[in-house]
Structures are given as C-alpha cells and as structure tokens.
Amino acid sequence: MRILYNMLLWIVAVPGLLFFLVKMLLTGKYRHSFFQRLGARQKHLLADIGPGPRIWIHAVSVGEVTAAQPVVAALKKLRPEARIIFSTSTETGQGMAQKLVSGVEAFIYFPLDFSFAVNRMLSLVRPDVFVLVETELWPNFLAACRARGVRAVMANGRISPRSFDKYRRTRFFWKRALSDLQEAGMISQVDAERIREIGLSGDKIRVLGNAKYDGLAALVSPELREETVRRFDARPEERFFVAGSTHPGEEEIVIRVYRELADADPALKLILVPRHVERAGDVAAVLSQAGFTDLIRVSEMRAGRRRAAERVILVDVIGELFKVYALAEIVYCGGSLVPKGGQNILEAAAWGKVIFYGPSMEDFSQEAALLEAAGAGVRITCEKELLAGMQKLLAAPDELCVRGERGRAVVHANRGAARRYAEMITGYLA
Numbered sequence: 303m304r305i306l307y308n309m310l311l312w313i314v315a316v317p318g319l320l321f322f323l324v325k326m327l328l329t330g331k332y333r334h335s336f337f338q339r340l341g342a343r344q345k346h347l348l349a350d351i352g353p354g355p356r357i358w359i360h361a362v363s364v365g366e367v368t369a370a371q372p373v374v375a376a377l378k379k380l381r382p383e384a385r386i387i388f389s390t391s392t393e394t395g396q397g398m399a400q401k402l403v404s405g406v407e408a409f410i411y412f413p414l415d416f417s418f419a420v421n422r423m424l425s426l427v428r429p430d431v432f433v434l435v436e437t438e439l440w441p442n443f444l445a446a447c448r449a450r451g452v453r454a455v456m457a458n459g460r461i462s463p464r465s466f467d468k469y470r471r472t473r474f475f476w477k478r479a480l481s482d483l484q485e486a487g488m489i490s491q492v493d494a495e496r497i498r499e500i501g502l503s504g505d506k507i508r509v510l511g512n513a514k515y516d517g518l519a520a521l522v523s524p525e526l527r528e529e530t531v532r533r534f535d536a537r538p539e540e541r542f543f544v545a546g547s548t549h550p551g552e553e554e555i556v557i558r559v560y561r562e563l564a565d566a567d568p569a570l571k572l573i574l575v576p577r578h579v580e581r582a583g584d585v586a587a588v589l590s591q592a593g594f595t596d597l598i599r600v601s602e603m604r605a606g607r608r609r610a611a612e613r614v615i616l617v618d619v620i621g622e623l624f625k626v627y628a629l630a631e632i633v634y635c636g637g638s639l640v641p642k643g644g645q646n647i648l649e650a651a652a653w654g655k656v657i658f659y660g661p662s663m664e665d666f667s668q669e670a671a672l673l674e675a676a677g678a679g680v681r682i683t684c685e686k687e688l689l690a691g692m693q694k695l696l697a698a699p700d701e702l703c704v705r706g707e708r709g710r711a712v713v714h715a716n717r718g719a720a721r722r723y724a725e726m727i728t729g730y731l732a
Contacts, residue, residue, distance in 0.1 A: 307442075315414070338410070339414050340413070344411065344426065347408045351385045354383045355430045356429045358386075358433065359435065360388075360389045360434055361399065361435040362436070362438050363391060363395035366395070366458075367395050369512070369517060370457075371402050372513050372520060373457055373458070373727075376724035387410060390411065391411070401621065410423070416442070431731060432455070433457050434457070437459055441478075455485045458487065458510075459487060459493055460490075461493050462643055463664045464643060464664065469500045476501055484506065485726060487510040487722070487723050488507060490509060490511075494509050508726065511722065513719045513720040513723055515717050516718070518624075519714050527629075531628075535603075542573050543571070543572050543573070543631065545633075546626070546636060547575060547576075547645035548574065548577060548585075553576070558689075560572045561592070571615065572614045573617065573626050574589075574615070585616060586616060596611065597616050599617075600619050630650065630655050631702075632656060633655045634658045635657050635658070639662070642662060643663070643665035644660075644663035647663075647670065648669055655709070657678065672716070677705040677709075
C-alpha cells in the first residue's frame, strides 16, 4: 500500500509542485512556505529551543489553530518545561498561529508527505510526541514517527460526512495509516464511531469534546470589542448585520435580505466577509451591480481611509471575522445555503449572537444542535425564511439578546476539553 501511495504521490506532485512554483514566481504567493514544506530553510528556527521534552503540534490552517491554541495553553500549565513546536500547512494558518498561540518555542511549516522532507523535519524537530489537530492523515509522516519511536496522537479529532465517505471507500488503505496512531481524542461520539469504522482500533479512541469552546470563550473580551469598534469607526447609533464566511451564490441572497432590512432600519449596516478573501473583487462587483456602490474595504481602512456614511463594509483581509462578530446585531453564517457543509458558528455564539444558517450544516451538526436547543441557532431553508426570521428578531431586541446569551452560555458550558487533550498528550511524556 505504501509503495502504491508513493507512486501516486509523485504522479500527482510533479505537476502540482510546478504549478506552485510558477504561481510563486508570478504572484509571490506561497513564497514563504514553498521551500519550507519541502523540509528546507527551517533549521535556524529550531536552533535555540533548549532542553526539555518536545511536543510537535500540527494545525493545518486557521480553524485548526483555533482549536490548538487552548490545548497549548493547557499543556504549558501541566508541563511548563515542555518545548512546543507548532506547525501549519498554510501561510494563512501560520500568520494566525503567530498572532494567537503563545508559549511556543518555534513556528514551522509542516512538510509535504515525501519521505525526504518528512525525515529531514523529524530529524530537525526531534519530537517526543506528535499531535495532529483535527484530521489530516499523512501516511509517510505517521510511518516515520512510528519508525523513530515518536508517539503520534490525534487531538480534537473530527470527521465530516463528506470526508467520512471518502475515507470509508478507501478504508483498506487508511486502516494501515491509522495503526501508526497511539491514540485519538475525538470531539463527539459520532466522530469516534466514524474513525472506528475507517479502521482505528476501538481501544485507541476517546471522546474528549471540542477544544474550540475553550479557545473562543477565552478570546472574547470587552477590550477586543472596543478595539474593533474603534478600528471600524462604529457609531453608537449603528447596528450591524454580519454575513460571515459566505460562498458564491450566498452574497446575492445576503444583499437582497439586507436591502429589505435596511429599508425598515437605515441605521442597520452590512459587514460582508467572504470565506475566501481573494474573492473580494467578485463580491464588490456583485454589490455594485445591486446598487451598493457606497462600500469600503477593510484593506482601505487599514491604509488610512476613514469610514464615512458607507452602508457596506467588505472584509478583504484575513483574521478579522471573529472580531467582526463582536459588532453584530444579527448574524448569517455562510457555506450553508449552498452545499458546503457550513462554517464555524461557535465564533459568533461566543459573542452572544443569534446565528442564522441554511440547511447544509453537516460539518457542524453537533454545534448546530446545541445552539438550536438554546434558541441561538436558527436554521432556515431559503432567502424568504432568512428575511422573515431576521425581521422578527430585530423587531424584538429583548428576545434577541436573551437568545444570544443562551448561545454564549452553551459555549461556556462546554469548556474543559483543552485540559483533557493536554492530559492525554502529557501521558506520553517521560
């Protein structure tokens, strides 16, 4: 199986690497990570780590970084002498990690799953334990960990329905890769059952909860909200409809709903945050076609332009969504009125906001169930229901506040997973 995997890896990788190299040369994108992911140019980052047990924590991108941050904090409390090396796969995730995660000795890029890159990085890092946050399985890396005696564990493990279908169809292959894991801490019983069906032995699986609750609860603060109010020039009389993590096909719906809401309440402004910021130009064109030419981009505000009477703020930079939710009167979370599986609704809930979302919430089904039970999550099926639901709640501000606070209480009530994951990880240290 490994021989077949490596043959396929090289077949796919050669044109892929050429594509990324050309992209880097022409646009500058990936210039910070391309060679590092091949195992080069990272030795200096690991030169002065010092003595102590080493824990390598890998979070693919932004979402996984959010889950990893409270686990790192809990690890430093349990084992302050531990040296933590933190890796990401994307430049976006790397930037977020360096802003969000403290107590780390080195930030690096995770190697591509070529044996030469994997072994070089393992020789440089020399971890005692490797921690995979959520679920990204790399067979060569896990096999190399086993060969070197490095204990590999999974933290905050989750398997979405779409990923589960893919893994299940090739179970014969993933069962071998999973055997290199010492233990897997999973978010829910559903995730535990899925990874067992894929092939991980049941005695290696534990249900420990979702560490994102810990991280988000810790990040919320009056100071962060006030800083966001100041940076966005939010006025006391203004209210904001925040549409976060939107995908193509959703912006048009959001804009039409906002037009109706703003006709009734001119003080209501729209903050639109596309899931992929590189789509900002397309989203701006959609807004212009709909008649919303009075918009301002966050990149312009960062460059010194002051907000005036613009009705729409377009977030075209990374790292702002969680902060923007602090300004929201009401929220729509994207990836849900189109079949994308939903996006993270906990970020808005942590700020005490009521969140509307569509029927496609497969990737966040447990979170949606908890918030719906509290009245803070509202599932709608179409544009008409979104408009009617928002109109009803905006007309009842006391109910909106009470339901939002119930959602915040859900986030706080589900804390504690980060410490459980930290205890699992430190159990593999001498």
